[in-house]
Amino acid sequence: MFLHRCGRCGRANKSGIAITMLSIGREEEYIDFLKIKGITLKSMEPVIISEEENCWYDETLRLWLREDRSRYDQAIRSYVGYVRYYSKHLASSIFRVRTLDYKGVARMYGLTRLPKMPENKYVRDFPEDGYLDHTIDFNTYAYADKKKETARKHELLTHERKRQRREKALKKKLQKNKNFSWSDKNSGKETRIERHDKLKRRREAIERKIQEEQVHGSSSSGEEETDQNDWKIDILETKRKRKARKNAMVQGSFDDL
Template sequence: MFRRQADGLDLIGAVKTLDVLILDEADRLLDLGFEASINTILGYLPKQRRTGLFSATQTQEVENLLRAGLRNPVRITVKEKGVAATSTQKTPTRLQNYYLVCKPDEKFNYLVSFLRQKKKEKHLVFFSTCACVEYYGKALETFVKNVKVMSIHGKMKHKRNRIFTEFRKLESGILVCTDVMARGIDIPEVNWVLQYDPPSNASAFVHRCGRTARIGNQGNALVFLLPMEESYVNFLSINQKCPLQEMDDFKCTVDHLPKLQTMAKSDRAMFERGMKAFVSYVQAYSKHECNLIFRVKDLDFCALARGFALLKMPRMPELRGKDFSDFVPMPIDTDSIPYKDKNREKQRQKMLLERKQKQDGESRKNFAKNKSWSKQKVKKEKKKKMALKRKHEEGSDIDDEDLNELLHDTRLLKKLKKGKITEEEFEKRLTTAGRSEGGSDASE
């Protein structure tokens, strides 16, 4: 906008009287690679101004920006009333922070059971990827009845505002989301923030929790951890000054995964969502910033696939060379699974037909290539006979028996070309030791 002077927009002139500059979510602006742009913008602004940078998590990069763009910077830390100034806890005391350790193939069961027990409350459920939101959002619509379940992620362009506005007005419900909802979002009276997948960086954990216990209200947050991830609790306590307590009194006895598999078997859209979600989860896991705790090589892929209720293991580089003996694929031809949406299924069948016709065409071409092998053999035989004939004409010592054999093979070749005999018959007669058949050929 500063550079669009040719369009009649004189922003540079307009900011000459600027008094206050605010950068919200300052640490994230730098994470996203906007540092150079922000520094350029600062160059257009008057030096005499008041500047405020706001974030729930301040980093060293923000300190660097302070030195680059401000004079005499002062750091102000906001504490809640009644808490000692020496307290190092970053999250408010009104926020109860819990963690739950469960195996990969138990995670979804715990989530469903938890949401069913708290139907009258308002929940944000965070996942690591858009594909996971698409998959589990649809699943929860089926498993948590009589509750409004909505989904939102960064790839939604036009629906996001409508979904967000609608969810804000609800007294109870479930919003399945990615970190697009982790910052700068105010939703009234959120009771629980559930982190089904821990975030890719530690500061995002604090921001996610910050969607509840806002403006003096009580709130709760729960993160689901795999057994190998339990050391993340100590890491958050030290790195983010965010203590967690274990939710060890919550039990789950119902297995919902067979029903989720049935959904995948009856609707191709659900089957494909599950496969994409699994792949995206593994890829996101491999890029986790805290890779000393979240190590993709330590994942139990078989248990993870069962937890996603997959019908079969997908093909992806991260799984190459792994042992999947503990995963039993469903005895079903996944290509035969139809879409519930009749128009999509009609389109798919049309595509399959076109693909089959193309393959048939390629098969015919391949058959023609195979056929040419025998033709090449015939060509060699013909060449050989022609050489013998030339030798005979040149007065070589070829005898009458060889000449008869030559005539016999030439007649066979003519019959093959006219389609009077098959290639198999041609081969058989060509290799026959006796020449009695040759006599009959001559008589014919």
């Protein structure tokens, strides 16, 4: 990839210059890495940029981006492409994704908010909602293209309506829980506990009966067998009544419609 991109600067038997910019520190090891590959780089005189010039560049870039939101979208794509390529570089021992200055790269592209991407987990002191600063109001940040701007406003309105519906549903739920009396909550809890204990006792009784049938099945007297049959009939009758009561409740709810 390095040779391919450098080769683009000189085409059709013409000469060109390819400049490789490396951060001070670990990235400088890339020079020795290229020497092993048979590529020699010539050092250039460092360009010293004053703080005033740096501030002027940042301000000029941001003013240019604010003229059209599509420019900001392009800056986001450039940032994402840079980070993705950096994270997949073959010389991963030199270009470590964990040590990349994400905030500095974002400011280089004029971004005021870090886009959502998996590599954000490596950002130190990740800002709230990804905002580096709040100089841009994204609710009013418009596109120069009228069609894009109309679509953006429509999407913003749809998002706002969804947010209002969620807040309304949450408020209604909280109000419902607030109006639910303490005594009703406790009585409902007690009813559940009693029902659970009742089912537990019934299950234990069924298990005991089954064990008795297995142990005394062949030697049971006629009277014991009659008692067991009566017990089974009672269980089936209870289930039938419960099912009939449930069906009656459902039918009643339909009759009310």
